[in-house]
Amino acid sequence: MEYQKKVGADLTVLRSKDITKTMIDFAKENQITHIVMGTPPSTRNLNTPDLGLKLQNALPEVEFIKL
Numbered sequence: 001m002e003y004q005k006k007v008g009a010d011l012t013v014l015r016s017k018d019i020t021k022t023m024i025d026f027a028k029e030n031q032i033t034h035i036v037m038g039t040p041p042s043t044r045n046l047n048t049p050d051l052g053l054k055l056q057n058a059l060p061e062v063e064f065i066k067l
Helices: 019-029 051-058
Strands: 034-035 062-067
Touching: 019 051, 034 051, 051 062
Parallel strands: 034 062
Antiparallel strands: none
């Protein structure tokens, strides 16, 4: 967690029963311009869009970086 300080980034931990909505609201309210996300583990239902895709669709002005 020290790395984000070195590059001038903020780390925020959000907890919610609806994490997609919570992250979208947070990004909009805080004028987030970049979101860095890790690659999610494999899911059983591959027909369900992953969180990153949902966020990208809802936040087209935000640059997403997947690690």
